[in-house]
Amino acid sequence: MLGVTILGNNSAVPAFDRHPTSQVLTMPNRKFLIDCGEGTQIQLIRYKIRRSRISHIFISHLHGDHYFGLVGLLNSFALLGRQQALHVVAPPALQDVLELQFRLADTRMPYPLHFHAIQAPGYLMTVDEVEISCFKTDHRIECFGFVFKEKKKPRRINPEAVKNYQVHYSWFENLQEGRDYEAPDGRIIRNDILTLEAPKGKTYAFCADTKYDESFIPAIQGADMIYHETTYLENFKDQAVKRFHATTTQAATLAKKANVKKLLVGHFSSRYDELDAFETETREIFPNTDLALEGVCYRMP
Amino acid sequence: MLGVTILGNNSAVPAFDRHPTSQVLTMPNRKFLIDCGEGTQIQLIRYKIRRSRISHIFISHLHGDHYFGLVGLLNSFALLGRQQALHVVAPPALQDVLELQFRLADTRMPYPLHFHAIQAPGYLMTVDEVEISCFKTDHRIECFGFVFKEKKKPRRINPEAVKNYQVHYSWFENLQEGRDYEAPDGRIIRNDILTLEAPKGKTYAFCADTKYDESFIPAIQGADMIYHETTYLENFKDQAVKRFHATTTQAATLAKKANVKKLLVGHFSSRYDELDAFETETREIFPNTDLALEGVCYRMP
16 A cells, blocks of 8 residues: 545535545555545546556545546546446445436446445455455444555565575465475474564555544554544534534544544635645644645555 | 637547536526536636526536536535525436435535426527527437527617607607607607617527537527537548537538538547647638637627
8 A cells, every 4th residue: 555645635615726525545556546526537637647547436425525526437437448347335325326327328338337335334345455444434424434454464585584594485485474494404494583574564544524433443543544534623613513524623633542643634624725724733633644635645654 | 698608628538628518608697507517616616607697507418528517516506505596407317316416415405496307399498588499419318409599689779869859768668669759749750760770689509419410400590609519520520420429520511501600619529639620620611610618708799
């Protein structure tokens, strides 16, 4: 898991050249698109992100600023002659929206489109050794956050040690899986002498739209990076509660309590032209916070 | 009717910073939006067009590049607290698409949204002395073009003549409506002595997506300005027929046969980066042609 590129960081109404929610999680071999507000396909072009590398699209909930760009993107894939499968993971009713619109336009899909309806919080799927699960957030309509967790990677061969013990390379895969080495002369060499600790798999959590909600802390606990909405600055916390959104202070507090490494904040209300105060207010509580700025790729820490 | 501002001039897949179909017809007191591809609300902001002045939205057909931006725009109107009524004129099934999406998002509309389902070609409505009708084009799915025809305006008062004949201004409205003047001394002064010819009402026709189709010439005959698609240059005419689209030569030929004053062309295929040849090829047949460029307002001739 390499990083997250922000395509849209604004709340519902586009303003100040900020766009509705969408971001791209980049893996070595593919990309995941998370939410797909109106204009996402245009943002993908603008930031030169290869659309064909997107294999999965995750939609958190059915407020339009999180999915109105989806049908257009799927349609463009069809017109561009895409052939490889595409997976959409979303609340069940989205399938009705897509099918109705495809039927009315007499759309012929040249690629397999697999719709995965989210039935309940918990495990969703594993893709390229990344385990994906979802959790409920506290929003006006049913809304899911997503956790992308790289499994522990294989141990690394210690090049000096295998040379010293004259281990044949045909043994390397066994060593990476943690087995001890049995030398031709019968000696047993412990695995931890011949290998180095596996690089830790990274975890990214996307907390979607939500009120301040400690109930999902267990799902994101210790993540390397999370994205949490900050629709409002702290002085609008009453408005935030009323609209099922969160403030700067709330997002930072949650990141701190969940003991994550890094926090990205976005979904800024259209009432704010300047965003500096979002940085100041969050960093007071959780210093390793960045504003999710459009077009910027935030690498996993 | 003052002019038409182009918001999107590309065919289905956005490319080269060109957007899907949308345009704004500006009247003295209101604006009509014609088609509403994805990103239209962002284009409205970009070109500083006051969204609140839009009273009617006309949708030609249910291919996504002509309406995927509609639900987002209606949604933003709601979030911005719009109160004045909005009229959507479109193929009947669009109502299902909108209602499904509003229901899923639990959208509360603070303004009256009137949906006018297009049942058949012909007269649709009259707004501010503009008579609006529609006609069928020849496309892959049912598709309508729209004609906006200003009614004949009142005759103009001839300032010198009314002074000469000492006509009291309380008579002016009668004169504008064509009545003769009855002087206090009993003389009758003919209306054409006291007034000047009424300025002719303008007519604009939007021909939507279509193959070359002479059947709708009667609907657009003699219009002051028409918009006709030119998805392809003339050497792609076989492709055009297959995809139910038109070429440069075809659009210009139709404009000539319909004896219109001015032709705008757009809906350019994403295969074209440069557009110069569209101008050259259309002007060879119909000199008063302009490329419909985004952000540009084309005044009624």
